[in-house]
Amino acid sequence: MTVSNEIPPPKLLRLENVTLRLDQALVLDGVSLHVDEGEMVTLLGRNGMGKTSLVQAIMGIRRVQPSQDGQSQIWFAEQEITRLPTHVIAKLGIGLVPEQRQIFPNLTVRENLQVAARVVGAARPGRENAPSEAASLPIWDLARVEEIFPILRDRARQSAASLSGGEQQMLAIARALMTNPRLLILDEVCEGIAPIIRQQIWQCLTALRQMGMALLVIDKNIADLLDRADRHYILQKGQVVWQGNSQELRSHPEMLEWGVAGG
Amino acid sequence: MSKIFYRSKNAAFAQTKLGAILLLLILLAACLPLFTQWGDAPFVLRFASRVVILALAATALNLIMGFGGLVSFGQALFLGLGAYGVAIPSHLGFENGFLHLALVMLASGVVGAMTGMIALRTSGLGFIMISLAFAEMFYYLFVGMKNFGGDDGLSILAGSRFFAATLANQTFLYLMALAILLVALLACHLLKNARFGMVLRGAAMNKMRMASLGYDVRRYQILAYVIAAMVTGIAGMLYANLMLYAAPSYLAWPMSGNLIMMVVIGGLGTSIGPLLGAILLLLGEEILQRTTEHWMFWLGAMILALALSGKTGLIDVMTAWRAIWQKAPLRLGQPGK
Numbered sequence: 144m145t146v147s148n149e150i151p152p153p154k155l156l157r158l159e160n161v162t163l164r165l166d167q168a169l170v171l172d173g174v175s176l177h178v179d180e181g182e183m184v185t186l187l188g189r190n191g192m193g194k195t196s197l198v199q200a201i202m203g204i205r206r207v208q209p210s211q212d213g214q215s216q217i218w219f220a221e222q223e224i225t226r227l228p229t230h231v232i233a234k235l236g237i238g239l240v241p242e243q244r245q246i247f248p249n250l251t252v253r254e255n256l257q258v259a260a261r262v263v264g265a266a267r268p269g270r271e272n273a274p275s276e277a278a279s280l281p282i283w284d285l286a287r288v289e290e291i292f293p294i295l296r297d298r299a300r301q302s303a304a305s306l307s308g309g310e311q312q313m314l315a316i317a318r319a320l321m322t323n324p325r326l327l328i329l330d331e332v333c334e335g336i337a338p339i340i341r342q343q344i345w346q347c348l349t350a351l352r353q354m355g356m357a358l359l360v361i362d363k364n365i366a367d368l369l370d371r372a373d374r375h376y377i378l379q380k381g382q383v384v385w386q387g388n389s390q391e392l393r394s395h396p397e398m399l400e401w402g403v404a405g406g
Numbered sequence: 407m408s409k410i411f412y413r414s415k416n417a418a419f420a421q422t423k424l425g426a427i428l429l430l431l432i433l434l435a436a437c438l439p440l441f442t443q444w445g446d447a448p449f450v451l452r453f454a455s456r457v458v459i460l461a462l463a464a465t466a467l468n469l470i471m472g473f474g475g476l477v478s479f480g481q482a483l484f485l486g487l488g489a490y491g492v493a494i495p496s497h498l499g500f501e502n503g504f505l506h507l508a509l510v511m512l513a514s515g516v517v518g519a520m521t522g523m524i525a526l527r528t529s530g531l532g533f534i535m536i537s538l539a540f541a542e543m544f545y546y547l548f549v550g551m552k553n554f555g556g557d558d559g560l561s562i563l564a565g566s567r568f569f570a571a572t573l574a575n576q577t578f579l580y581l582m583a584l585a586i587l588l589v590a591l592l593a594c595h596l597l598k599n600a601r602f603g604m605v606l607r608g609a610a611m612n613k614m615r616m617a618s619l620g621y622d623v624r625r626y627q628i629l630a631y632v633i634a635a636m637v638t639g640i641a642g643m644l645y646a647n648l649m650l651y652a653a654p655s656y657l658a659w660p661m662s663g664n665l666i667m668m669v670v671i672g673g674l675g676t677s678i679g680p681l682l683g684a685i686l687l688l689l690g691e692e693i694l695q696r697t698t699e700h701w702m703f704w705l706g707a708m709i710l711a712l713a714l715s716g717k718t719g720l721i722d723v724m725t726a727w728r729a730i731w732q733k734a735p736l737r738l739g740q741p742g743k
Contacts, residue, residue, distance in 0.1 A: 257604065
């Protein structure tokens with residue numbers, strides 16, 4: 144029985160030497176990291192360190208370039224996704240809650256959710272062959288997301304643009320869940336959100352992690368994440384300068400100074 | 407609980423009322439040939455046909471411009487293709503309406519797919535310029551086709567024939583155009599609220615965000631562009647039958663500009679806006695033409711007033727008036743334009 148516990152969990156997302164230049168500026172410099180099935184990993188760092196660019200590189204929104212040490216490679220569920228278009232990457236099972244929410248303001252709240260529900264079922268190709276954690280993930284549909292965010296049911300027929308910042312953030316998370324991802328990437332989800340809403344969002348993410356969903360959380364504030372996440376990466380000037388678990392991070396207070404505000 | 411029941415009862419009543427009004431309007435529109443016959447006013451029927459046909463073309467444009475946010479300044483290309491799809495076969499002695507329809511659908515569909523695939527590689531100003539460039543290319547192509555009238559255009563001796571009926575008959579043409587318009591309006595309304603419409607509308611705001619939900623946005627846009635091209639082609643076919651004439655001017659940019667104005671005046675992205683826009687623009691043109699020599703100036707002033715009112719079209723103005731009439735504050739949270 145104990146043997147199975149020693150088998151390392153499969154790597155769901157793997158980045159090898161990811162390098163990205165924008166207008167000659169080196170934004171990402173050989174970043175390597177991984178997220179395992181059912182794991183909550185954080186990517187920490189101050190503004191302008193390349194966190195959002197890394198998310199865009201994973202999603203195929205920005206194209207990575209070869210690094211000095213070799214080819215930039217991004218793998219998801221044992222498939223290389225480095226050169227795939229964004230919509231194909233999303234269909235493989237990566238959900239994104241982007242920075243500044245980016246809801247569709249010209250659609251109603253319900254339409255924002257319905258349009259994302261298109262890829263249900265197709266979101267996890269080979270779900271039957273996926274590791275048990277992925278196969279056992281709940282199917283997210285309208286009823287389920289409205290159960291965890293009841294405010295979205297109350298506001299269903301309203302224009303998404305009329306929601307408050309916190310409600311828009313909930314909508315952005317719910318919309319990403321409607322794609323039934325295996326990995327959910329959250330980019331600065333709590334920025335500009337009232338503390339009470341922020342706590343609700345963290346509770347929701349903790350619940351998702353307990354359900355077995357893999358999460359990559361990008362944030363500047365370590366205080367809320369230290370007890371919730373499994374591992375952390377600190378990004379400094381496009382490079383991973385430190386990685387470790389929460390216990391190790393607590394024992395390296397200088398790292399909190401390096402890349403994290405509010406630690 | 408009783409409050410909820412009362413509200414839903416009110417909503418059901420309002421829907422029934424709206425349905426009844428729409429049905430009455432459709433019946434009145436369908437009976438127009440009878441009224442014009444009784445009143446001996448054939449020019450009214452001819453004018454109404456023109457409104458209905460151009461409203462059909464504007465409805466098609468609304469699909470890509472109103473929902474998809476793609477300002478096509480070359481939509482007249484397909485109107486012209488539709489017109490020549492009738493005029494050239496008629497000139498060669500083929501009067502079969504089904505043949506005309508098949509030709510028009512094929513030509514506008516193929517040209518729509520080819521030009522759409524190129525134009526949709528760009529967006530914004532680039533898309534406007536490329537769509538305009540394609541329309542101009544075809545405009546000069548038809549100007550150069552001396553065998554088919556060249557710059558002078560091509561007269562149609564007999565309209566498209568469907569069994570015993572011909573579209574040269576004004577009543578038949580009007581009723582057929584009206585039926586097609588009603589189907590197109592209904593289809594547009596259903597598409598708007600279907601996933602297809604949601605993807606188009608969402609992508610108009612944020613294309614990359616829609617892609618990261620798993621949608622190949624360009625494929626959806628090309629499909630919408632081709633559908634719009636084919637529907638505009640049908641409008642062109644009807645227009646040629648109305649005028650009994652096809653000319654390169656049908657493909658020129660002023661025609662595209664008129665269609666854009668109809669969509670914008672009526673209400674960009676609303677299902678019924680293009681029809682209202684076509685009625686307002688053509689009726690305004692008709693009335694002003696009869697009263698003043700400088701009718702274009704006054705028409706321009708009318709459009710300017712609408713734009714300066716801060717409203718996004720006639721539908722928006724009507725919604726605001728209704729709210730004032732009911733002395734109720736404007737309902738917040740209505741879906742955006």
